[in-house]
Amino acid sequence: MTDTVLNHVKQHIGLLDGYLSEAVHEFGKAEVMDKVEALKDKTFDFSALSESEAAHIARIMTCMSMLSVISEDVGQLSKIDSFESADGSMQPISLANAVASARQSGLDKAEIDATLSSILASPVFTAHPTEMRRASIVERETEIATLLQAYEKAANPGEKKQVGDDLYRAVALLWNTRLNRPERITVRDEINNLIGAVKRSVLPALVTLYTEWGRDIPHDGPLPDVLKLGSWIGGDRDGHPHVDEVTLRYAYREQARVAFDFDLVHLDKLDTELTMSDEVTPVSDALQELARKSLNTDIHRVDEPYRRAIAHIRQRLLRTRAEILGEVPGNRAGDTSVAAPAYESCAAFLFDLRVIRNSLASNGGRRMIGATLKTLIRIARSCGFHLLALDLRQNSDVHERVIADLFTQSSELIDYLGMSESERCSLLFAELANDRILRWDYASYSEETRKELRIVDAAAEIVKTFGPEAFGAYVISKAGSVSDILEPLVLLKQAGLVRGGPQPHCMMKISPLFETIGDLEAAPEIMKKWLGNFAVRSLMGRPALQEVMLGYSDSNKDGGYTSSRWSLHKASKAIKAVCDKAGVQLRLFHGRGGSVGRGGGPAFAAILAQPEGTVGGQIRVTEQGEMIARKFGNVVTAHKTLDSFAAATFLATVPKRGAKTAAHTADAKLEEKFTPLMDRVHAAAFDAYRGLVYDDPHFLNFFRTVTPVDEVSNLKIGSRPASRTASGKIEDLRAIPWVFAWSQTRFMLPGWYGFAAAVRELAISDEVLKEMMQWDFFEVFIANMEMALAKTDMEIAGLYAGLAGEPQEAARIYAKIKFEFDDTVGLILRLRGAPYLLSTHERLRNQIDRANPLLGSLNRLQVYLLGIRRHGNKHKLVQLAMQLTVNGIASALRNTG
16 A cells, blocks of 8 residues: 555544544533543553443444444555566556456467356355444445545535535444444345445446456457355345245345436436437337337327337336236336236346347447447346346255155155165156156144244246256255255256256255365265266256365364365365266355355455466356445445456466466466375374364363353344354354354464464474465465454453453463464465565555454454453343444454355
């Protein structure tokens, strides 16, 4: 970050904090503001605070945390991330520049076009169990960010004062808006929040990107649909009792509402543009036929076939919207859209739009094909009527019980649960090889089975309405065998989404999810067995494509950061080799979170560091709820995020030439050389991590009493339960609250623990590690760990350790963690040859340094509140203050879960 940007950030933080202080004073809380200042002293006596004062202080500091983040984000808008182009120069990261770099390296147009045509880069938006902010707060933050940009650009003192007054009102409104939720967020709330973000920033960014790419990237014909937007919200029912067929239908209905409204607005705009008269310009027969079908008889349109054709398209689209949303068409004066036939698919809508485009092109109006028509075609092609492609996800244990229930009550009375794996596979393949269905109306199915059947029935209705492209994939959590992959296929068959027979066909991709370290190690053999079955080929479609999802979260919770990253890397390569041997294209779906412990970190570098060939033009990556606002919260950041994602996918796929070939060869040699050593590092780090987290009999009590995990689980935040079961075991806790709790306490343990212990045990020299740093995988591995270490504060963590239920054991465990932290930091500093962490990322280091004083105050207040709550103070204001500190710390740390 340049000095100018740094100064702007500091000035903006000071400006917004000043407005907040004014608001707090003017609303009668001046004495509380004074105590916020006093809180900076580490010796502050919290016991002198009343419950009311604690709540107000927590509110003020949380607002300050939000305002600081807004200032940082606005400062980032002018920052341009770069990559090394083929000619050695640093270029801004964009798909257009990535294509230009490939051309400079010697690739011909055919190779570049082939790569572009193969790309599918799909961000998949998911909900977040620890997302703290209400939609109203996100709106306030967006408003403040917009005004802050306007303040920065104000041309004269008068304009600056006006924007400043508006900024004060926006900050005061944030201060006066409730920051916490009175009730737990619902799945509908999460759906609405996501759709709001897509409508506000993602969709406009997509429009701008496709316009820029069409202008800046030479390509024969229309540019392919490089980006596809996906979502889990409303369809991810793994351990989520509140996701059902109702939420699934609601998600599609509300998504479709946005898509239709977008199309209608642009059709209206197109109507004002294409005013050509056929007395002046001829039109195609197909366009004339569209115009003839229009029910608009306005005398002023008689010689304007394009406008009459647009009126007909609009009439049909309104009718389609009404049927899908279950509403009466809202006609304008003169519209008769009730009588117009609905579109049977978005493809039919696209066909009519192309009739307009082709008529213009063939009658001298090629340059009249403007941005509005191009945008309509691009977005309809990319988003359809469904806007976001939803995934369905369920746990394999549920599938097993449901399929057993179906078989038990079928005519054969089969004992599925009593079968071996080979017997199950034979039975399931046989079921897919015939046309019958197992379900029948008079069976006494369990409620779980009935719920699953209702969901697949709803999915079948959605496919009928929107087409198969409305679904991304059916994701199978805890996939541990071939039968786990077959079971959801048999379930989908009950709703007609799988057609049985000698060559069975499925209307959605099946994506096994491998999550734990053991799952990742077993994945290649499972996929080998799966792809070895003849019937599988027809299920994958043509060309044959198999999607596999890799879980970063549970693998980290299971084996620690080092083992997780290496296991994921090796599994990716091994699964790719299996697919190559079977002649099947692989698409990897990376289940990344925001924090380093859950696969977070810069996505551009992470994609480029993927094993050779594993991207292959196709990649899907989850975008967790807390990161959606950060990466997609406004049009500028959404634009940067999507462009960077597409560019990385292209660069990871395009054939290497020239210097890039040499660099790639050198990296491959480093991987070959150091793979045996990384295997040993993985094993040693795994033992060190498991020895602490799972083998130490006192660690569970340490975790439960030192972190606020129980308090976080009881707060009104995400819609999903924190644990899959009622068990208090770490194994059953979801990975997100696991990471979130460690982040709140500033231990950040999931992001770094175990690596230094492995280096010590194996006596690896600094010289060897420095050579390993030239390897792309290892450099990204170290960089992300360094970021987690920089956000760790063992002094603050020690305050939380004072809350432990077993003081002596806690002191021992804390000392062990601190020793590992100090050793890991020392190791990183030696490898970097630097006096402090993040020496190569000054912007991030400065950002963390600026946040630390406020973070420290929030942490100390939270420790005090945890202590008095656990000693019996259940006052509602204490609970409120506790929730506000969780909010403030999460906001300042940015990527916490």
